[in-house]
Amino acid sequence: MTTTARPTPLRAVLRLGLHRGVLELTAFRRERDAVVFTVAMPAVILILLGALFDGVYPGSDVTSAQYLAPSMIAAGVASTTFINLGTGIAADRDDGTLRRLRGLPMPPAAYVVGKTLMALVVSVGEAVLLIAVGVLAFDLSLPADPARWLTLGWVFLLGGTACALLGIAVSALARSARSAAAVLNLPYLVLAFVSGVFFTPVAALPEPLRTLGALFPLKWMAQGFRSAFLPDTILPQEVVPSWEHGRTALVLVAWCIGGLLLCLTTFRWQGRRNR
Amino acid sequence: MTDTPAVRVRGLRRTYGDRVALAGIDLDVTCGEVLALLGPNGAGKTTTVEILAGLRARDDGEVRVLGEDPARAGLTWRSRVGVVTQGAADLAELTVGEAVRHFAHYHPDPRDPGEVLDLVGLADRARARIRTLSGGQRRRLDVALGVLGRPRLLFLDEPTTGFDPQARRQFWALIRALAAERHTTILLTTHYLDEVEALADRVVVVAAGRVVAEGDPATLGGRATARSTVRWTGGQRDTDNPAALVADLTRRYGGTVPGLSVTRPSLEDAYLELIGAPS
Structure with a gap:
């Protein structure tokens, strides 16, 4: 009937994904209370814990608060990706967003692309805020050379994407938008503890918890951010005295791929009560 | 095209747990007609529409919508079908104009967003946040989004439930305009009898998951000769x-x-x- 050429599927995914990302950001920005509390929560935790922890690690000039700050950036990025998307998608399922999209000529992947783009942009804002708090309140130094900035960049992209995809995957666990925040906060808090974010330094964690933490992306993202911000003199406080960049990249890429597969297998257009 | 039916359904069945929602529905909709699916709450109207629109899986039965099985149809088929479901509360923080312009991107040959807003009578609300719309305006926005892609077949699920009489009449005029303008085939569900008399070329009455009658609204149940x-x-x-x-x-x-x-x-x-x- 129509003579309009259909764009190739991948182009359609990226084109519509970009449009959706812009729309999601516009809607997110306008829910001002959600913006303020989503973004402020990790900053408040950083200020509180940073003020409580004291002391300097032996063999270095790094304070406890400075050690905490890069880990909290990782936890902040996990919060603005994993929790933000998990609860956002549960809300989309409840308010009819997903049903509307299901009825449109849209490749489903465009929805995932849009959500991930939105989460990454919000995460950049979150990271900038936490870095500012770290620098202003706890004398955190910015990454010392271009190589460390580069580390910050790739760890952010891989870690943020992995957590975003995991958030999309686990959104299926929540039965409704109202229960989603509770459902997502439990794994988030447990992961933040076993990844050595709230409990510093990471090497002081009991072995079984450390092993558990090492299975998930948050531990590696936190370690990667520490490698970007902290001097190598802090390495004795790590589990192994190395930043393990190769292994970090490997684990995060594996979680990006695994997260995408999980999304594709667990994603549901409709709520459980409604199938 | 006109001799292929827009919708052909035989023996459609669907259960939720042990509750039977559809106990074997047969349905035909010819191209260009306005068909009303009339029935009480819980009769299976929404389940039927959602299955035909490809939003819900069926347990059994043969379903053809615009020549394809909605459970397997691709994006090209979706661009020919418009759906206005019940109870959408999404897009609350966006403006009417933003939403219509955004959703135009999904379709291969969309209508002009401004023209669609004129058609549904929301042109003067284009800058309003969607959460500030009244129930009737919100529903007209849903219709605007449903017809953006120039669908050949439009599903309307209880489009006027909760309207005051004036909003209902305005909405009827909109549906009549749509049906006349492009010979859009329309399948609408309702539990209002006056709506059936005002809009439908033909009515199918469903109760407890079965078709109990069908025909011209004027002679339904043999009332002209009763x-x-x-x-x-x-x-x-x-x-x-x-x-x-x-x-x-x-x-x-x-x-x-x-x-x-x-x-x-x-x-x-x-x-x-x-x-x-x-x-």
Whole structure:
């Protein structure tokens, strides 16, 4: 009937994904209370814990608060990706967003692309805020050379994407938008503890918890951010005295791929009560 | 194109747990017609529409919508079908204009967003946040989004539930305009009888997951030829010839018949009879 050429599927995914990302950001920005509390929560935790922890690690000039700050950036990025998307998608399922999209000529992947783009942009804002708090309140130094900035960049992209995809995957666990925040906060808090974010330094964690933490992306993202911000003199406080960049990249890429597969297998257009 | 039906359904079944929602529905919709699916709450109207629109899986039965099985149809098929579902509360923080412009991107050959807003009468609300719209305006926005892609077949699930009478009449005018303008085939569900009389070329009555009647709204349940009921203080009788009975009664009472009334079954009576409800 129509003579309009259909764009190739991948182009359609990226084109519509970009449009959706812009729309999601516009809607997110306008829910001002959600913006303020989503973004402020990790900053408040950083200020509180940073003020409580004291002391300097032996063999270095790094304070406890400075050690905490890069880990909290990782936890902040996990919060603005994993929790933000998990609860956002549960809300989309409840308010009819997903049903509307299901009825449109849209490749489903465009929805995932849009959500991930939105989460990454919000995460950049979150990271900038936490870095500012770290620098202003706890004398955190910015990454010392271009190589460390580069580390910050790739760890952010891989870690943020992995957590975003995991958030999309686990959104299926929540039965409704109202229960989603509770459902997502439990794994988030447990992961933040076993990844050595709230409990510093990471090497002081009991072995079984450390092993558990090492299975998930948050531990590696936190370690990667520490490698970007902290001097190598802090390495004795790590589990192994190395930043393990190769292994970090490997684990995060594996979680990006695994997260995408999980999304594709667990994603549901409709709520459980409604199938 | 006109000889292929827009919708052909045979033996459609669907259960939720152990509750039977659809117990074998047959349905045909010809191209260009406005068909109303009429029934009480829980009759299976929404389930039917959602299966036909490809939003829900079926348990059994044969379904063809615009020549394809909606459970397997691709994006090209979706661009030919418009859906307006019930109870959408999404997009709250966006403006009307933003939403219409955004959703135009999904379609291969969309209508002009401004033109669609004119069509549904929301042009003056283009800058309003969607959460500030009234129920009727919100529903008209849903229709605007449903027709953006120039669908050949439009599903409307209980489009006027909760409207005040004036909003309902405005909405009817919109649906008539859509049906006339591009010969869009429309399948709408409703539990309002006046809506069926105002809009539908044909009506299919469903109750408890089955089709209980279908036909022209004017003759539904044989009401055009049904017997009249004559009531008076002394009794009541059904008759084919009420005038003769009234004349007879007048003679018997020697003048005015106390409490006299003559009624033919209304569409409502016919409908309540069909769905087995006490009238």
